[in-house]
Structures are given as C-alpha cells and as structure tokens.
Amino acid sequence: MTVLSPNETAKSWRTNKREASVLLYVSGVEGDAGALAGTRVAGHPLNLCISPVTEWIDAEEVAGAVAAVVQVDPDTPASIKRFQKLADAVETPLIAAAYDPPLALVRSLLRAGAHDVVPLPLAPDELEAVIANLPNSASKAEAHHDVRVGKLVSVIKSVGGVGATALLTQTAVQFAAREATHDRETCLIDLDVQFGDVAFQLGLNPRLSLADLLEAGGRLDGSLIRATTTEHRSGLKVISAPHEMMPLEGLSSDHLLQIVEAATREFGTVFLDLPTNWTNWSLSMVARSDLVLLVTELTVAGLNRAKRQLELLESQGLGSLEIRIVVNRYDKALARTIRPADVRAALGRDIAFTVSNDFPLVRSAIDRGVAISELKRKSAVAKDLQLLDSGIAAALGLER
Numbered sequence: 001m002t003v004l005s006p007n008e009t010a011k012s013w014r015t016n017k018r019e020a021s022v023l024l025y026v027s028g029v030e031g032d033a034g035a036l037a038g039t040r041v042a043g044h045p046l047n048l049c050i051s052p053v054t055e056w057i058d059a060e061e062v063a064g065a066v067a068a069v070v071q072v073d074p075d076t077p078a079s080i081k082r083f084q085k086l087a088d089a090v091e092t093p094l095i096a097a098a099y100d101p102p103l104a105l106v107r108s109l110l111r112a113g114a115h116d117v118v119p120l121p122l123a124p125d126e127l128e129a130v131i132a133n134l135p136n137s138a139s140k141a142e143a144h145h146d147v148r149v150g151k152l153v154s155v156i157k158s159v160g161g162v163g164a165t166a167l168l169t170q171t172a173v174q175f176a177a178r179e180a181t182h183d184r185e186t187c188l189i190d191l192d193v194q195f196g197d198v199a200f201q202l203g204l205n206p207r208l209s210l211a212d213l214l215e216a217g218g219r220l221d222g223s224l225i226r227a228t229t230t231e232h233r234s235g236l237k238v239i240s241a242p243h244e245m246m247p248l249e250g251l252s253s254d255h256l257l258q259i260v261e262a263a264t265r266e267f268g269t270v271f272l273d274l275p276t277n278w279t280n281w282s283l284s285m286v287a288r289s290d291l292v293l294l295v296t297e298l299t300v301a302g303l304n305r306a307k308r309q310l311e312l313l314e315s316q317g318l319g320s321l322e323i324r325i326v327v328n329r330y331d332k333a334l335a336r337t338i339r340p341a342d343v344r345a346a347l348g349r350d351i352a353f354t355v356s357n358d359f360p361l362v363r364s365a366i367d368r369g370v371a372i373s374e375l376k377r378k379s380a381v382a383k384d385l386q387l388l389d390s391g392i393a394a395a396l397g398l399e400r
Helices: 059-063 077-089 103-112 124-133 165-178 210-219 222-228 253-266 281-287 298-313 339-347 361-367 381-393
Strands: 022-026 044-050 067-071 092-100 116-118 151-157 186-190 238-241 269-273 291-296 323-330 351-356
Touching: 022 361, 059 077, 067 077, 067 116, 077 092, 077 103, 077 381, 103 116, 103 281, 116 124, 116 253, 151 165, 151 253, 151 281, 165 186, 165 269, 165 291, 165 323, 165 361, 186 222, 186 253, 210 253, 222 238, 222 253, 253 281, 269 323, 281 361, 291 298, 291 381, 298 323, 298 339
Parallel strands: 022 044, 022 067, 067 092, 092 116, 151 269, 151 291, 186 238, 186 269, 291 323, 323 351
Antiparallel strands: none
C-alpha cells in the first residue's frame, strides 16, 4: 500500500508492477478513505494517491492496474473532463467516485466509459464489491489491453405498438448477415423483460435466456454470454427475454451493465431492445450506447410522444447522445399532411430513416422467422431496411 503525501503529485508516483493493484485517486484521506490504508481490495493491493481533482493522471500509471477509482467533483467541469480524457486514453476499468453525484452526472460518466459510479465518502465494503464484480478484474487484468470492445445500439419507442421490435429484429438479421462477410459478429439482447418477443419473431426456441445471466452473478464471463445466445440462421446471436415475466424495477443497473459490457467485449455490435416504460437501468443502457434509434410513426400523436421521449432524455443529461429518428410504417400519403419542416419544428431534428408500411409482408416474415429480403428482396420495405443497415454501419464507423 502506498500513500502519497499531499505535497507529492500524481505524475511522480508509479504503481508497483510486480503485482496488479487497484489505484485510488482522491483529494484527501478523510473519513472512510483513510481506513483503506494497509488493506487489500478483492485480493489486490490498494495504492492510494492524493492529488487535486483536476490534476491530470498519467495513462501509463493506470495501464497495468486491475482498476482505477478516480474522484470526480460534480461542481468542477475540469474534474469531469479529466475523467473523460482518461477513459479515452486507457482500457483499464475506471470507477468514478463523487460526493452526492446527480443523476445526470452518473449517466454522463457511464457514457464516458465509467464501469461504475460510487458515492463518497468511500465505504470499504462497497469498494470491495465493485472491484470483485468487475468483468476484467483479477486474472483478466494483465490481458485487458487486448480486449476489443464492440458498438452498442439501443432501440427505444415513442410509444408501444409502433412496431419497433419487428423493425429491430429485421434490421439486426440483415445487419448480422452483412457483418459476417467482414468476420464480425452481431448480438441482439431482448431487455423487454415483461413483453419481449424477439426470439418468437425470429422463429427461435431458446433454452437459456437473460434470466440465466442475471442469476450468474459474479460468474458472468464471455463464455457464459455465448452459451446463453441462440443463433439465427443469419448469424445473429440472440439473448432472449426471460421466459417468465419480471418486474422492471427488480433489475439492477450494475448487473445489466455488466452483462452488456461483457457482450460488447464478445461481439462486434450489440443491439438492445428496451421496454417502453423507462426505468433507472434502461436510462443507464441508453447512456452507455454509441447510437440510439428512436422509432415512431409519422402521425401527430406519434411525433408528440417522440418529442416527450427526447425531452426526457434531455432532462436526464442525455441530450448529446447520437439519436436518430426512424419513422416506421411510413406512408407517402401522410407526408403530404406532415411535412419535413413540421417534424423538424416538433422534434428539433430531422427524420433519419423511413421504413415503408407493408404489414402483410412484415407479418409473413415474422411468422416464418426469416428476413423480409428472403421473401421479397425488391420490396419497398427491404430497400428501406438496406438503407437503415448502411446508415447504422456508417454511424458506428464500420467499414463495409
């Protein structure tokens, strides 16, 4: 255990490379932080570094660590920026620590790359639990720099019944087939734990589901993630919703984030089908996403609900997310009544994609568990899905 004097700087301090350690960057050792002196965390030595919350942390110091806990001051923008820059510079799991962090800050830090956000003063038992549950802790610490991280796409709905799940399953099937030609894998996780029917729409009969991953606890790893998936013939890996309905608020944000993080390390792109009703954990999933697709319909009611969804995200500090508006069941006749300028005025952004309305064809594809393109390649819906697929790939920076 190393405790730096307040007169020393973080830049002058180096970890002991003989054993992977947990690094703790705080501005003082008052309260419970002082009790951490001379301890080990989840079996690893703790190195405590006292430094101002705005002083840059050398990425080389963090590179070989099991994890780094970094204090963030909600009232000091430079402190938040320091954390964001460090997250961009290292692959070591980072945990943010703050006094009474507001929800908007928590979402921002998770999106910036934080594996967790813990409150200060720091409780030793809480730190122990967080470190023990890190997907890349213990034996994976030294190999962490070799782990790839995939892209995360969340699909949200303006309101239930807009056909978002059908749109997502068809998009994911096509996306997976295209990605497979580049030796990249795609996974779809059904997080609608009450009414999710992704597996049904794809004609799959999964043996395991999301519930098995939730029950795994600390045993969660890439092998278990893969074992839980069911593969569609397109190559899409599917983690189905639980077979039995679960209460939305009964799920833990931390646990679900661990599952999603494990999936993004295992697959190239991960799609999330989220429930219609918002929860703390579903907001956490959106905050972590590289791309968010908001599915709506080109109706006054649909646009009004979409506007309310955007306002909610803005109120939670998530307005800067990469959000694309997808109009499902698009009918050109409606475009004569609701013009693009009306959409821009209502939502503050333009429509990114439209998917034509062809209910019989979509229903037939769902009933057979196949891609629409297999039934009618030159249909308007199939062409629109191709454009959506290409748009998602471009937004994620994937070369095709």
